[in-house]
Amino acid sequence: MDYPRLRIRIVFGHAEMIGPGKAELLQRIAQTGSIAAAGREMGMSYRRAWELVGTLNAMFRDPLVDSTRGGPGGGGAVLTDAGQKVLGLYRAFEQDVATAGAARLEALQAFRRDIPREK
Amino acid sequence: MDYPRLRIRIVFGHAEMIGPGKAELLQRIAQTGSIAAAGREMGMSYRRAWELVGTLNAMFRDPLVDSTRGGPGGGGAVLTDAGQKVLGLYRAFEQDVATAGAARLEALQAFRRDIPREK
DNA sequence: TGATGATATGTTTGCTGAAACATATCGACA
DNA sequence: TGTCGATATGTTTCAGCAAACATATCATCA
Numbered sequence: 001m002d003y004p005r006l007r008i009r010i011v012f013g014h015a016e017m018i019g020p021g022k023a024e025l026l027q028r029i030a031q032t033g034s035i036a037a038a039g040r041e042m043g044m045s046y047r048r049a050w051e052l053v054g055t056l057n058a059m060f061r062d063p064l065v066d067s068t069r070g071g072p073g074g075g076g077a078v079l080t081d082a083g084q085k086v087l088g089l090y091r092a093f094e095q096d097v098a099t100a101g102a103a104r105l106e107a108l109q110a111f112r113r114d115i116p117r118e119k
Numbered sequence: 120m121d122y123p124r125l126r127i128r129i130v131f132g133h134a135e136m137i138g139p140g141k142a143e144l145l146q147r148i149a150q151t152g153s154i155a156a157a158g159r160e161m162g163m164s165y166r167r168a169w170e171l172v173g174t175l176n177a178m179f180r181d182p183l184v185d186s187t188r189g190g191p192g193g194g195g196a197v198l199t200d201a202g203q204k205v206l207g208l209y210r211a212f213e214q215d216v217a218t219a220g221a222a223r224l225e226a227l228q229a230f231r232r233d234i235p236r237e238k
Numbered sequence: 239t240g241a242t243g244a245t246a247t248g249t250t251t252g253c254t255g256a257a258a259c260a261t262a263t264c265g266a267c268a
Numbered sequence: 269t270g271t272c273g274a275t276a277t278g279t280t281t282c283a284g285c286a287a288a289c290a291t292a293t294c295a296t297c298a
């Protein structure tokens with residue numbers, strides 16, 4: 001982990017938003033094929049991962065994650081087309097924003113206290 | 120409140136960051152001249168407001184808020200030069216980011232569910 | 239004395255972690 | 269060929285606990 005870094009959340013409504021957490025969860029679901037495995041990798045409880053997926057699926061017109069129970073391996077989860085596109089757009093958004101804010105960020109950091117070592 | 124909007128946090132270290140909450144607190148301290156009044160306006164307990172100011176002052180080389188006890192009116196708090204500059208840079212950063220991300224944001228919103236009415 | 243900053247304390251909320259249950263496929267075995 | 273158990277994951281519930289909160293109290297200074 002290198003600092004400083006940005007955490008940007010896009011707030012669509014009172015309880016509807018997407019940020020670094022949900023984006024990483026989507027990405028790890030795509031990689032692992034499992035909601036539980038993705039949540040474990042991020043150190044969150046399965047309940048939390050499952051609730052986040054439910055929120056994401058309810059936020060958009062089409063579900064972003066498709067999960068199956070039973071089946072080969074006992075079950076699994078995959079990103080839908082909409083899920084892949086939303087994740088891609090969010091990553092592109094992050095890139096655009098980081099580039100645009102670099103100058104201000106450096107100016108802010110000039111005010112920071114010098115830290116000996118950061119883990 | 121109009122949606123969508125962005126919530127941006129700049130993370131400098133493990134527990135050192137600045138986001139919408141601390142920025143608004145700084146702004147209200149500048150307007151009211153009181154940590155307690157600024158906190159009240161934001162619906163937070165005085166303890167929380169006081170802790171946030173402490174975190175901010177510890178994050179930067181120079182304190183952002185200068186508080187006096189006693190005196191005319193019992194005491195008060197003002198933004199230092201560093202405080203004014205940091206707040207200004209954060210607001211400018213927000214502007215830059217919103218402009219740079221507008222196109223991606225619109226693309227993302229095309230995937231959203233149509234909401235009848237948002238409060 | 240009055241207004242505010244600083245500090246201490248009791249309460250509540252939210253989250254986590256574990257456990258129980260549901261579901262569906264594969265492989266073993268008679 | 270057919271049935272049953274093993275297996276791995278998704279779904280749901282619940283008690284325990286740590287973090288955050290509001291409230292109350294003390295300190296300070298004109």
